[in-house]
Amino acid sequence: MAQVIQSDTAVEATDPRILRSRRMLMDALIKLLNEKEFEDISVQEIADAATLNRATFYLHYPDKNALLQAMTAARFRELIARRGLSFTDCDGALRAIALGVCDYLSETTGCPSQLTKMPLEGSIIPAVEGMFREGASKHEARPAVDSEMLGTAAAWAMFGAARRWLQTPGRVSAEEMAGQIEAMVKPILMSGAV
Known part of the structure; x- marks a missing residue:
């Protein structure tokens, strides 16, 4: 019997936990952009506003610019x-x-x-x-x-x-x-x- 293996990209596109974390990070960035300049926002502040830890941020995005581009x-x-x-x-x-x-x-x-x-x-x-x-x-x-x-x-x-x-x-x-x-x-x- 052949086993079907999903690619990482396909899993990322459909895994509700991944989608939820990314949405929370994007929403946090939007909230922070209403309060301060993009250059003055840190990854830690984004993670805190999303109620996620910094390591979770880096699982999804290499930096805040990548998050802005994804958003x-x-x-x-x-x-x-x-x-x-x-x-x-x-x-x-x-x-x-x-x-x-x-x-x-x-x-x-x-x-x-x-x-x-x-x-x-x-x-x-x-x-x-x-x-x-x-x-x-x-x-x-x-x-x-x-x-x-x-x-x-x-x-x-x-x-x-x-x-x-x-x-x-x-x-x-x-x-x-x-x-x-x-x-x-x-x-x-x-x-x-x-």
Whole structure:
């Protein structure tokens, strides 16, 4: 009889204890961000606010920046899910990610916390790059093309366009901007496809 063994990643994605601890750490960071600057928050303070010990923090994240990135990625995916966007094909995924970036920036700007003062590119760019890496893994790339570099260029282009959109008075809707971003970023990503 064959035995099925789950990978560590699959267990992490479904184990309620792991999910609960990560959620508690993210909630603690959000609470602390409403009280003080990110640079002034220690790992110990995050662990204490989450009612977890410091060792538990380090089981999940190497540092507070990794926690911030994970929190951003989770919030970003929640925004995409809230809009009911699906990744049925590459075009749908690209538009959904662009809309997610627009939503993320506009909602974060409206936050009454010091999140609005943080350099958001440090947390949102890695989340978008990860989504592009995930998508690129499903396609064959041209020889000598660095698909990670393409993903980075596309992520920065998407973030930059969305940030400019947010700063534009009388701007178009997020949906319309997502279409414009898709049209600009798609050629970057397609330049590496076979």
